[in-house]
Amino acid sequence: MTFTLDPKKLRLGVNIDHVATIRNARGGMHPDPMRAAHIVEAAGGDGITVHLREDRRHIRDADLDAIMREIRLPINLEMAATDEMLEIALRHKPHAACIVPERREERTTEGGLDAAGQHNHLAPIVTRLADAGIRVSLFIEPDARQIEAAIRLKAPVVEFHTGKYAHAEGEEREIELRRIADAAALAAKNGIEPHAGHGLTFENVQPIAAIPHFAELNIGHYLIGEAIFIGLEESVRKMRTLMDLAR
Numbered sequence: 001m002t003f004t005l006d007p008k009k010l011r012l013g014v015n016i017d018h019v020a021t022i023r024n025a026r027g028g029m030h031p032d033p034m035r036a037a038h039i040v041e042a043a044g045g046d047g048i049t050v051h052l053r054e055d056r057r058h059i060r061d062a063d064l065d066a067i068m069r070e071i072r073l074p075i076n077l078e079m080a081a082t083d084e085m086l087e088i089a090l091r092h093k094p095h096a097a098c099i100v101p102e103r104r105e106e107r108t109t110e111g112g113l114d115a116a117g118q119h120n121h122l123a124p125i126v127t128r129l130a131d132a133g134i135r136v137s138l139f140i141e142p143d144a145r146q147i148e149a150a151i152r153l154k155a156p157v158v159e160f161h162t163g164k165y166a167h168a169e170g171e172e173r174e175i176e177l178r179r180i181a182d183a184a185a186l187a188a189k190n191g192i193e194p195h196a197g198h199g200l201t202f203e204n205v206q207p208i209a210a211i212p213h214f215a216e217l218n219i220g221h222y223l224i225g226e227a228i229f230i231g232l233e234e235s236v237r238k239m240r241t242l243m244d245l246a247r
């Protein structure tokens, strides 16, 4: 399926991985990530993000099959740069594939991809995804060296890892925010569409959403956590409103 994206809109991609985390804690089918994807669609989310981890700790292959079959929103598949994940992406042909670093023992994605250090490994993967019509994104740190590597790799999109910003406070947070804003400007100047994500919440999203170059934010863990208290529809709608107010 092809999508026409509104260049003026800051899109909200909702990462539904952690619905599967809760399901997997007990086995069985509840709560179903597909139901979450349908609610996101109804609540005004612009896309669904899933990270099919190598260890399948949350989203599994059958979830991806169902999402690709039934959901009418653009799907952003986060994937490690491995042969297995490349084969899965080429089989499903999602709207976008975001290449992320993965370490089996990490609790969550701890930083950006070393696109500069892994050029030779990443180049054929980026090319094969792009040749299949998949919009390739690289999940990188907001760092000029990594943006230059993305330019060399001809990636049309980068997603800046906002984890350091999300965990910082006071002056340190301001420094991280400036780093992200400068990186977004540099990417945009070089024809790369900047996205951002990781660790974003109702409290910290607005300064990121206010950065004019950003076209998309991908947010998951917090939205699913808040859904326990206010419902998923309200959680997505509230994030959407905060993002719109920041623009």
Ligand SMILES: CC(=O)[C@@H](O)[C@H](O)COP(=O)(O)O
Residues within 6 Å of the ligand: 015, 017, 051, 053, 078, 100, 107, 108, 109, 139, 197, 198, 220
């Ligand atoms: C790349 C990234 O930031 C997302 O994949 C998100 O963090 C998903 O959750 P896990 O890190 O728990 O897989």
Ligand SMILES: NCC(=O)COP(=O)(O)O
Residues within 6 Å of the ligand: 015, 049, 159, 196, 197, 198, 199, 200, 218, 219, 220, 221, 222
């Ligand atoms: N790429 C970031 C993402 O998909 C969501 O990260 P988080 O909001 O779950 O931390």
